[in-house]
Amino acid sequence: MDRTGVTRALAPLLGVWGGTRLVLLLFVLKVFLFPGADVTSDVSVIYQGWYEVLRHGTFPLDDVTWQYPPAAALAILSPGLLPFLDYPTAFFVLAFLADLVVLSLLLHTGLRPGRTLRGAWVWVLGVPLLGPTVYSRYDLMVTAVAVAAVLAGARHPRIMGALAGFGSMVKVWPALLLVGAVRRRAWAWAALTAGAVGALFAVAMPGAFAFLTFQRDRGTEVESLGALVLHVARHFGWHGEVLLNYGSIEFLGPHVKAVSTVALLLTALAFGWLLLWRLSAARFRSHTLADAAFTAVLMFTVTSRVISPQYLVWLVGLAAVCVCFRAGRMTVPAVLVLLAAFVTVLEFPVGFAHVVVSDWYGVALLLLRNGLLVAATVTAARALWRSTVTGEPSAPLPAQPGAEAGQLTQSPS
16 A cells, blocks of 8 residues: 555544544543443542552552452552653543554554554444443553554564463453464463563562452352343342442342352353364464454453453454454454444443343343344354364465464464
8 A cells, every 4th residue: 555545544544533532531531421320430449549559569458359460550550650640640541542552553453465454443433432431441451462462473472472471460361362372482471471470479569369369259240141140030039139249230149159150161161162173273374363362352251250341342452453354254243342332331331220220221231232242252253163173274375574474384383
């Protein structure tokens, strides 16, 4: 694409990104008020409270809502890099910068041969669909690390592994990015990085791994797939409660533990399918790493006991990476994720009161959102299986000097 063509392609994309992000900043800074609950309180109350504890060299051991790996402390402490701003404002600015980093990565990739700017469009449109929640959680920062890891995957397995390992120490899910990695170097560097980061925090700050106990004791959050059973049961005489528990709004009462157990079993089955896929896959192409990561994170999200709105940020980021590849197979799941993002903002924060009381409007929103995520998961898994296991092999991509971007069936090293 010549310089004129690049300018014409980038102008509308950058214009939409700039306009939508300005609106998001105006919402989180409360120049405008977004409908529903105040989503910025997590930053001004919870994150800032953790910041005051963490900056004194210890984890918040008495707070069961701290349920994150030790390197999450870096995200919570990061607003200290901007001491001239108050904590919430500094956090929102850093979230904005993380958003810009993801866009830059997708633009750099999209302008290369065999790539497309459609991935950047998925990110530009998908993030604002989630409303101000996206700038009020540190998940956007983790997503930036994950996007960088997947894009580095084929050409730079060591960098990919190091980023995935570091990301897993900030929030566990980036470990799933390694599902499609064909180079042992990526796995080795992920293990080394995660081990080094974990050991450093374990030595430097007490309670680095207390989060494991807090996570174990979580229940079924009201927005999860399993929660739909309990929402419907309330209309037929079930007398459980909806309370703030372990940092989220959860169901408590009879049979909740059984629902949580089923969710854990579904997660185990999902990981079993991923293992079967990995053992069966015969063709690994330039887009397979991204497709596998997207599919794995979709499975993890859908089967989780918790589906918080910010989880959609992960999916939008990985969907954008998949769509960057012209030969990729994830266009339909990516569109379904974008639709799910729009429904998500309707259920939280706009309609969350309806979800909490389980009225039919709230149940319908959850059924639609979770149904879209299930559909995205099934279609992504089917596309991944067909492109690597059962489908007809496509013609190999032309070799590029110094790159590993074509047929990735070399022996692991």
